[in-house]
Amino acid sequence: MSRFVHLALTVAASSIALASCNAEPPVDSASMTDETTGEFSGFAIEEFGAFNEPWASAFIPGTQMLFVTEKPGTAAIVDTQSKTRIAVSGLPQVDYGGQGGLGDVAFLPSEASGEVDGRTIYLSWAEAGSGDTRGAVVGRGQLTCEGMQSCRIEGLDVIWRQAPKVTGRGHYSHRIVFSPDEQYMFVASGERQKKEPAQDTSNNLGSIVRLNLDGTPAAGNPMADAGGVTSELWSWGHRNILGMDFDEEGRLWELEHGPQGGDELNLVRKGENYGWPVRSNGVNYDGSNIPDHSADDGFAKPAISWTPVIAPGNFVFLEGQMFEAWEGDAIISGLKPQNLIRVDMDGDTPREAARYDMGARIRSVIEGPDGALWALEDEEGGRLLRLTPERN
Template sequence: MKRLSKLAATLSPVALLASCGSGYSTEGGSEAVSTPAPTELDFAITEHGSFNEPWASAFLPGTRMLFITEKSGSIKFKDLASGRLGTVSGVPAVDYGGQGGLGDIAFLPSEAGRDSSDRTIYLSWVEAGEDDTRGAVVGRGQLLCLQADECSIEGLKVIWRQAPKVTGRGHYSHRIIFSPDQQYMYVTSGDRQKMQPAQDASNTLGTIVRLNLDGTPSAGNPLAAQGSPSDQIWSWGHRNLLGIDFDASGQLWEIEHGPAGGDELNLVKKGANYGWPVRSDGDHYDGANIPDHTADDGFEKFAINWTPVIAPGNMVFYRGDLFDGMKGDLLISGLKTKALIRVEVDGEDAREVARYDMDNRIRSVIEGPDGALWVLEDGEGGRLLELRPE
């Protein structure tokens, strides 16, 4: 076990503005005042091996088996009870390259009481199309774990496809979250670096879709009367959404990459349009201006906006009791910032309260069964780290 001293940064308002950059902004959104972290935390860090471009992880509910996706197209699992590292067969072929490949992994919490040898598994990945096109998909199958170091996926079937498939290899997003009652599945669908389709609700690029657990559009979606694929859409006007989760009160939040500046944390509302690419508090990469959000622009406003960017990898609301004072806070994995970013949420308002230096790009952070944090570093050789209070 390694102790990383002074990992936590207890930030004064001045220090926080310096760490975020003078462009840290809440203009156009709800108030997000920077305040010091309530307590200083030291993390005890234990390494649990390294992986090839790890992208997402999830615990099999009711067990201590942690499954990890690798972007190039593999799934491995760590059995924390025995320490064994296992492999998963039956993984789909993926279109690997750029930001694409194997993506998210999700299990149904309601199946925690079932035999761990037969569970429903949801995966997202990038699927090739015709004429050099590709797009994100979500598949569902059965996970069978009949040996100590080997599991297999049986009957995997694509139940949702991003529409349309387009050229390029960026902004797939394809994060998966289930509603607290597990009646619905929400999937983030990025703009695929095409920008304008995010304002065109006749496709699913730049949207969050709400689906039944079998991948069909959910009844009551705001654009249901427009037919397929509009009937899948819950919100639109998004860019590249890499984190999504429900808070303790049942509100849905997402975090997305802005262009050159303007990363956003948004409270997701039914039928809301978040403005991309018509409005952003960032600019185009070539320096061309994008109009900032204004109070009367007709678009839903962010809760927090970051310039310079934090480049989020994912996010999770902390529900446990292991870390004093953290329950209910949002934790964001930072790629560019090489940090964990902690955000306090109060109703519809949010504010960054701390930033914990991790020395490496962080792709993912999730909460374990007992409240420990499980962190994946980004890239080749990205380590799996267990964080506990020191």
């Protein structure tokens, strides 16, 4: 059953103040003002069930069917028109624990026509190795559905791996995004909490890789002639990337966790080094210093840096079908502040415009086919929420 709740808004990047309110009536009207869109008064929220540690979601192109991954290794498809849930089998065996498990899901926009049955599906997950090691992988298969009562992933083959596999269960990143022309697949590869590999281009940790759709290194990469995993690299010097998307100008941006402070939104450029762990606007967890980014350090600089951190789950650039005034803006899912954060994109100098208190850690937010926002709470029993604008 639908439930509408009353959310608070936090406004401004320079001085942030939380508004508070209570929310129990079936329909409530939020009392808040967005500094750049005065008519907006908050979100109306409709629930679409709960999931076991949901991590990512993606609409099957051309449909109202939403595929949701769960970190322990399960997944389901939600028919958002009927609110029915469809079981999915044929999922990979994942190395579940810490930050690892089943990760991202992606579909090819060019397959928007026709039946759901037979769609290409891309998944990422944590894969166990030998000697207590593990690493992220990306697999590709076909989604087969029988009368939309149940679906199965067939022919799921691993087409890309983090290399090398290492110990620990953190900083996999493993977000997937396709270039606007659908010629390339970009995969975020975290540095697995090992720091130094992010500056070593003989591996693919702490990097963004640019691949063909079959997982092979793409021609024209910065070090394509080097062969091996080095030929995959597009950019490096990254820490833990949990958001990637292309803006309306076709530029790739990434959002990554800093250490204690220094979360970063970066415009991704071919062959650029983003500085981790040599430079960061945060400090190590033990309090030891890391030199801040500086004009003469030779590294690419963040477009925005957050201290205190926002602990991003992901982000999406909005097309603005429903939130018209936000067209082209970025919406970030916040874990630590339990907010959605809106960033006003202004060329190469974006700025934080507003925060919206969600009352729970938000793992993921995407834009649906009609422009509504779809958010996943980051917990066992995390809800799938549809967000639409309330107006004054």
